[in-house]
Amino acid sequence: MNIDLELFSHLNQASDLEVMGRKAFNLALLARSGFKVPRGFVVPAGTRPEDLDGGLEAAFEGLGAPLAAVRSSAAAEDGVNASFAGQFDSFLGVNAAGLRQAVLDCLASASSARATAYGGGAAVHMAVLVQELVDADVSGVAFSCDPVTGDRNRVIVEAVYGLCEPLVSGAVTPDHYVISGLEVIETLPAQQRELLAADPEGGTVMRPVPEAQRSAPKLRAEELRQVAAAAIRVELLFDRPMDIEWALKDGKLYLLQARPVTGLGD
16 A cells, blocks of 8 residues: 655654654754755655555655655664764655655665664664755755864854765865854865756756856855854754754755764763
């Protein structure tokens, strides 16, 4: 039978951590708390391939978006002691034709060799988060404290042009900003020649950054304060230092992920 896919337009339904996974659970909390989170739905943990027939396509159509981000959402992810960052598969720019396979591949990555080794052989209960793809002008990560020194009075922001995947994978050096008291105290721009963008036909494509923008700071002071303020609000919501992934599109700030900063001393 078909699984009843819970739409992210009804975020109060994404309240079961084991069924929806921590990534979806945290994003649901953010959305209920007033943050802008891309629309989406969750394919629950325990879904079988035959459960996807019919309902998956209908849920995707309900998003009203041509492309989606298909991302893992396991209960074991994004925890205080272990993040599982990069251990599971995610896919950007997924269209209707490629959705089913992307979801299946994401589910299968729970039992990949790298995920199994990272988790010490423990079974992973994997859900899949499908969200409208925000084809960002600028994206990045922000830490509500300094993740290196643990300084709770500083917010660290890193930013790249386009989608965030090259930053997360280490393929692109991001701008680095330090904010204290919502004032920018350090700006280290990084040259960026290419950006990752959504391909209207599906998938992603590398595009050149206009020459005049390549060495310029990617965020203005007011945008940095907006991102830093969001990171601080997220820390207050979760009552611990947090690492957020964010995207700016047409002046709107979207939150794509929130997880505890790991490796900090008590």
